[in-house]
Amino acid sequence: MEKEFVKLPENELDLKRLIQTFNTTLETIEKRLSRLEKMDSIEHRVEVNQIDLSDIKDSLQRIEESHNNELQHVNRRLDSHLVKIAKLEEELIISIKK
Template identity: 45%
Template sequence: MEEILKQILTGINEVKQEIGEIGSNIKTLEHRLDRLEKMDSIEHRVEVNQIDLTDIKEILEKMDSFQTDVLKDFFQIFKGSSINKVYREELNLINQRLDAQLTKIAKNEESILMIEGKSSKVSNAPI
């Protein structure tokens, strides 16, 4: 009987040791799972950020190509002689209109001076 009890005690001790090993293995697994969850979270953030960066890069490339095309067309039009000719004609027309207005102003000033001269002669005339 004593021998059976010794065997039972050794069996219980072995079970205790194995349960302890299982407990430490479970702790190791939990630690590894936590690390994996963190890695998944980091990988997810990296993937999301990569998608965002890729989208931003594509948008910037589209904007750059659009701006270059538009500016290229604009400069080609601006360099074209027809646009310069139109601008010159418009400036000449504006200058002609300004000259006409200046002529009118000069004539009016002359008329004012003549009227002032006549009124001063009339006022200076003896009564």
């Protein structure tokens, strides 16, 4: 039994070392987790930004399509007015020559 009591201080030292090693390991794990949380946050922001950008792109395409339709309508109206003006000019020239 005396031998066991003599070993107690050695065991205590071993326990202290184990606790220190455990603390060091815990600190390392906490640091890694912190970095992972930051990465998750960055990835989340990137995903949100990608969604925002794709929404903006879709909106711009819809606006472009609607404006394109409006421009086509305006172009058709201008063409018809130009045809009318050309016909009137032709009629004026014909009437002046008579």
